[in-house]
Amino acid sequence: MVRVTRGFTGRRRRSPAGELPPGQYDVGGDWPVLTAEVTPRFDPDDWTMTVDGLVERETTWSWAEVQALPSSEYEGPIHCVTTWSKFGTRFGGVSVDTLLAEARPTPDASYVLATSTTGYTTNLPLADVTAGKAWVVWTYDGRPLPRDHGGPVRLLVPHLYFWKSAKWVTRLTLLDHDQQGFWERNGYHDRGDPWLEQRYQGD
């Protein structure tokens, strides 16, 4: 039950850019950085993207190979569990559908565990990264993705809270069960839908 806070009126920040999920505010032009680890420095030429686990053909792409795949863009809002949302973001990369089409998930694959070069992990239902809902991206606003925002390359799953969009992603592992990632083991929600305010375990 929500209780009224004495004397609080709030400063409703009208968000001309679009509708905000519950408990979120529009951060405007800012883009806060929230990462629990040291920002890694790696050369894209040493980076690879792998799709493994329950797939017919485990596949690894080099930086050059992933860039040569059909490109795909996302334009729209992102929502961080720390209550900011950012409208009008524009990311470029490749659709996760394109990667999965080559690796071909087996019929029992129903979850994905994303892993970063740092060892960071996050879990997602397979249905949340298919049908045009997820990307592996390396540009922001037409420029190389900044390092502190996950550059040179990160996962993008914009319809879920942004910790699901693993920075410095290097691997997607398909599983037949949900295996908790870094924040999920530390109390955050397994799915993280901002419209349902699934911030923490139990929401």
Next chain:
Amino acid sequence: MHGCLGAPAGGWCVGLVREVRHPNPRAVLLRLEVEGRMQHLPGQHYVFRLTAEDGYSASRSYSVASAPGDPLLEFYVERLDDGEVSTYLADVVEPGDELELRGPIGGWFVWEGDVPAVGVAGGTGVVPLVAMLRHARDLGREDLLRLAVSARTLPELPYADELAGHTLLTTREAYDGRAAGRITADDVRPLLDPLPSAAYVCGSAGFAESASRLVVDLGVAPVDVRVERFGPTG
């Protein structure tokens, strides 16, 4: 009624404000009583939720400053001029008020007082390290913790008096024989001999980025560095 319903971060609690202090004009220190709460670990945070008459609400996260052994929960909040939540907490809240909060949250940026650790923090990033320091003192193990903390000036450093004996750095004025300036390798190096089991870095995004890089460049393995970046989100 005060207290919590549900698991760790599962439910909203009602905290009774027992004490309000203003350590400096840009900060407020709140001490709350929350019945039946789950004991936190040093480094964890709570989410505060403020709700207006029409149902509009705003939430922000704040690190706990008190040790687990403290019967009250303590928070040190920087007052940001355009901060919707921090201005309310600093300007309006009085003892006897009830505030909704939820926690403790976070299982990563925590130190349980069992391994040698180094903490490096800037501004209100100092707060979770103070919880660690107080816990260390409660355990009689302050020897396990070495801290370097930074603020623009000494009066602006949260809990400066309690941090005496650790490395205090000021960026806008000279202090204790050190010229004004941002944290450097020379400030941190003495803390890292011998290398600690864990390093905790906390502060603004810019501070956390440069301080975590310093710690790694001085030999701490990236997997041993735990970083908490504060956004100035009011």
